Amino acid sequence: MLEVNRERMHEKLSAFSKFGALEGGGITRLSLSEPALAARAEFKERVESLGMILESDDIGNLYATWPGTVEGLPRIVMGSHIDSVRNGGNYDGVYGVLASLEVAETVITEGIKLRHPITVMIWTNEEGARFEPAMMSSGIVMKKFAKEAMLAVVETGGTVTFGEALEASGWIGDEANRLNDRDYCAYFEPHIEQGPVLEEEGLDIGVVAGVVGMVNYDIILEGVSSHAGTTPQSYRKDALRAASKVVMDLWDKLGALADDLVFTMGEITCRPNIHTVVPNYVKFSLDARHQDMNIVGKVVDVVKALPSEVYGCKLSYEEHWGRKTIQFDERLLGYLETTTKGLGYSCKRMYSGAGHDAQYVSELLPSAMIFIPSKDGLSHTVVEYSSPEQAWRGANVLLNALVEADQSF
Amino acid sequence: MLEVNRERMHEKLSAFSKFGALEGGGITRLSLSEPALAARAEFKERVESLGMILESDDIGNLYATWPGTVEGLPRIVMGSHIDSVRNGGNYDGVYGVLASLEVAETVITEGIKLRHPITVMIWTNEEGARFEPAMMSSGIVMKKFAKEAMLAVVETGGTVTFGEALEASGWIGDEANRLNDRDYCAYFEPHIEQGPVLEEEGLDIGVVAGVVGMVNYDIILEGVSSHAGTTPQSYRKDALRAASKVVMDLWDKLGALADDLVFTMGEITCRPNIHTVVPNYVKFSLDARHQDMNIVGKVVDVVKALPSEVYGCKLSYEEHWGRKTIQFDERLLGYLETTTKGLGYSCKRMYSGAGHDAQYVSELLPSAMIFIPSKDGLSHTVVEYSSPEQAWRGANVLLNALVEADQSF
Numbered sequence: 160m161l162e163v164n165r166e167r168m169h170e171k172l173s174a175f176s177k178f179g180a181l182e183g184g185g186i187t188r189l190s191l192s193e194p195a196l197a198a199r200a201e202f203k204e205r206v207e208s209l210g211m212i213l214e215s216d217d218i219g220n221l222y223a224t225w226p227g228t229v230e231g232l233p234r235i236v237m238g239s240h241i242d243s244v245r246n247g248g249n250y251d252g253v254y255g256v257l258a259s260l261e262v263a264e265t266v267i268t269e270g271i272k273l274r275h276p277i278t279v280m281i282w283t284n285e286e287g288a289r290f291e292p293a294m295m296s297s298g299i300v301m302k303k304f305a306k307e308a309m310l311a312v313v314e315t316g317g318t319v320t321f322g323e324a325l326e327a328s329g330w331i332g333d334e335a336n337r338l339n340d341r342d343y344c345a346y347f348e349p350h351i352e353q354g355p356v357l358e359e360e361g362l363d364i365g366v367v368a369g370v371v372g373m374v375n376y377d378i379i380l381e382g383v384s385s386h387a388g389t390t391p392q393s394y395r396k397d398a399l400r401a402a403s404k405v406v407m408d409l410w411d412k413l414g415a416l417a418d419d420l421v422f423t424m425g426e427i428t429c430r431p432n433i434h435t436v437v438p439n440y441v442k443f444s445l446d447a448r449h450q451d452m453n454i455v456g457k458v459v460d461v462v463k464a465l466p467s468e469v470y471g472c473k474l475s476y477e478e479h480w481g482r483k484t485i486q487f488d489e490r491l492l493g494y495l496e497t498t499t500k501g502l503g504y505s506c507k508r509m510y511s512g513a514g515h516d517a518q519y520v521s522e523l524l525p526s527a528m529i530f531i532p533s534k535d536g537l538s539h540t541v542v543e544y545s546s547p548e549q550a551w552r553g554a555n556v557l558l559n560a561l562v563e564a565d566q567s568f
Numbered sequence: 569m570l571e572v573n574r575e576r577m578h579e580k581l582s583a584f585s586k587f588g589a590l591e592g593g594g595i596t597r598l599s600l601s602e603p604a605l606a607a608r609a610e611f612k613e614r615v616e617s618l619g620m621i622l623e624s625d626d627i628g629n630l631y632a633t634w635p636g637t638v639e640g641l642p643r644i645v646m647g648s649h650i651d652s653v654r655n656g657g658n659y660d661g662v663y664g665v666l667a668s669l670e671v672a673e674t675v676i677t678e679g680i681k682l683r684h685p686i687t688v689m690i691w692t693n694e695e696g697a698r699f700e701p702a703m704m705s706s707g708i709v710m711k712k713f714a715k716e717a718m719l720a721v722v723e724t725g726g727t728v729t730f731g732e733a734l735e736a737s738g739w740i741g742d743e744a745n746r747l748n749d750r751d752y753c754a755y756f757e758p759h760i761e762q763g764p765v766l767e768e769e770g771l772d773i774g775v776v777a778g779v780v781g782m783v784n785y786d787i788i789l790e791g792v793s794s795h796a797g798t799t800p801q802s803y804r805k806d807a808l809r810a811a812s813k814v815v816m817d818l819w820d821k822l823g824a825l826a827d828d829l830v831f832t833m834g835e836i837t838c839r840p841n842i843h844t845v846v847p848n849y850v851k852f853s854l855d856a857r858h859q860d861m862n863i864v865g866k867v868v869d870v871v872k873a874l875p876s877e878v879y880g881c882k883l884s885y886e887e888h889w890g891r892k893t894i895q896f897d898e899r900l901l902g903y904l905e906t907t908t909k910g911l912g913y914s915c916k917r918m919y920s921g922a923g924h925d926a927q928y929v930s931e932l933l934p935s936a937m938i939f940i941p942s943k944d945g946l947s948h949t950v951v952e953y954s955s956p957e958q959a960w961r962g963a964n965v966l967l968n969a970l971v972e973a974d975q976s977f
Binding site: 352353354355356359371373375384385386387388389390391392394397399400402403404406407410414418419420421422423424425426427429432433434435436437438443444446448511512513514536537538539540 | 761762763764765768780782784793794795796797798799800801803806808809811812813815816819823827828829830831832833834835836838840841842843844845846847852853855857920921922923945946947948949
């Protein structure tokens with residue numbers, strides 16, 4: 160089996176950790192910010208010094224390509240994103256780009272002959288931390304979002320639009336360069352797991368079979384605000400009490416649906432939120448995800464069956480966006496499993512609970528993802544960590560699966 | 569029994585409702601703001617046209633005095649405050665000042681002979697809505713707060729200090745004019761109930777026997793923040809789940825202590841408060857009040873007995889300020905009950921769940937409060953309402969109790 164260069168893989172991660180580095184570790188590298196542009200410049204220098212051709216499309220997505228041996232075959236593409244959340248880590252996103260780059264560097268410097276051209280990609284603004292929503296560029300390419308509307312999005316906490324930031328970046332290229340199903344034939348995205356499962360189970364690799372379906376709700380309790388000192392308990396319509404009851408009930412009811420259902424009440428708003436006033440309004444979010452859409456449907460049933468009144472407070476809910484479960488390409492998954500085993504690594508098939516550009520790309524091209532373990536399951540934090548060994552193994556799996564795909568596609 | 573002038577009482581409430589009036593009703597009349605100073609100017613004009621002597625002390629408290637018939641007797645004082653919260657109503661505070669003023673006007677214009685001088689008072693900054701804390705000036709007079717520290721308090725959401733606002737008001741007088749136990753012998757404070765009890769029980773008057781004791785806590789749950797999509801439920805340490813459990817448990821345990829214990833969890837902070845992230849930190853407030861300090865002590869026991877860990881989250885708590893139950897003067901309470909009955913009104917003894925300047929004054933002078941009903945128990949809102957009849961009855965009780973006290977003190 161082939162292997163990438165372990166030290167070189169590690170050097171790449173170290174080198175890119177400088178861009179947006181925070182004192183004490185981690186990075187803030189918001190999309191199209193100065194550190195993100197510095198990271199793009201470094202990427203450009205590295206791919207061009209390898210002799211790859213770098214192109215960008217009209218929304219600043221980057222494509223660095225190395226030719227194949229057979230004229231006219233479509234490209235196999237691999238990559239991820241280099242933007243981070245605020246106070247993020249050195250692995251989420253950038254690992255996928257650098258593992259792909261290291262695979263390309265190995266192919267080029269070792270003279271590995273591939274029939275197809277290979278492309279290393281950087282997606283613009285995956286996190287959505289500066290410009291909402293997340294996965295903006297893959298969403299534009301896949302017509303999930305209207306480009307004009309996205310260009311007009313103003314940065315969170317600032318005044319610059321996505322369109323202005325893109326213009327200023329100097330990375331606007333030709334729309335014809337966008338990822339498409341004529342010039343490309345398969346997509347791989349390596350990524351950190353962002354969860355604890357691989358580490359807990361002592362596994363090297365997650366072969367990601369898809370992205371789980373999900374639903375999102377806001378659940379709202381409306382009571383009556385009154386004075387904390389003068390309103391007897393029996394007269395109260397306390398929205399926070401009611402919300403607490405509903406949170407507990409949802410844990411019971413949703414917890415019984417399936418062991419591997421994940422659900423989260425992560426955001427809560429309380430009004431007037433004064434310690435001497437009984438709350439009259441509480442809204443909290445519910446996010447639930449599972450690979451089996453029947454289970455997701457049962458979550459919807461639980462929400463619909465919530466009582467209309469709790470402790471005298473009116474209960475209502477608003478459904479926000481959801482998504483169906485995305486299934487990745489069975490052939491690519493097979494190559495990932497075969498090569499993982501060939502390399503002597505342990506792995507399991509798993510679903511990604513988080514969204515990734517791959518979920519949109521999968522509607523265009525055969526796609527698959529590779530997960531490497533995340534220490535303590537943590538991501539979107541400065542302490543995000545995967546070991547050099549883990550990072551190297553993920554790239555080795557990608558390299559060998561790429562060779563497999565190159566033979567068959 | 570004596571009666572104040574019903575139309576005049578109503579006119580006073582209507583006239584003062586102009587100062588800080590909001591479109592659609594209610595007022596915002598923050599302490600020492602322009603509308604509050606306009607209300608003071610109106611008060612000055614009215615008391616001086618009645619022939620009363622208006623004085624102010626060094627923190628802008630106003631004292632309008634009418635002489636008694638016996639030389640050298642101390643004054644009986646009655647009053648409240650004219651400042652409001654943001655988006656407050658036309659009764660909280662100002663009713664007490666205007667009922668007192670109407671009583672004085674009745675005494676003066678009807679030629680009612682009282683042995684003691686009588687004083688109508690306005691306390692500066694009772695609400696604490698502009699300058700924290702509440703009951704600032706009575707607290708300074710009673711040495712609860714250091715004057716220098718209070719003068720340095722910066723307005724909420726602005727840059728002006730209490731000292732600067734006081735200076736600009738033109739109302740700084742002599743420290744010797746402060747309420748004291750040589751020149752004054754008793755204090756009455758009429759106020760709206762701010763709770764639903766009188767209305768629900770169909771009563772005219774609350775004879776306020778004291779201010780309930782209270783304790784305040786912040787209860788903190790610390791878990792681990794992780795990704796909503798990638799962290800199996802069994803791995804989670806979800807601080808919002810844990811907080812919801814503790815809120816429910818506190819309702820059960822505190823609710824069993826006494827029927828008339830009031831307790832409120834009114835404020836909640838959740839971090840990071842993002843719908844796709846498991847909360848790692850939730851803090852919520854607990855405010856509990858009861859007239860029996862043994863019951864308050866049992867609340868403390870319940871808090872101390874909370875488990876140190878809930879659903880894998882560390883539980884801790886911080887005790888904030890509390891107060892012991894304040895008992896008002898038994899003689900004054902007797903006059904209030906006698907005169908209420910003499911007027912043919914229904915009443916009950918009750919405790920104030922809210923704090924009032926009277927609670928500090930009660931350490932200096934025999935003090936008592938009179939409550940009139942609040943529609944729907946509401947206060948600190950633009951829809952705060954007591955009927956002209958209710959307002960008039962409260963002033964009648966004050967007038968007759970004043971006459972009783974005048975005979976005995």
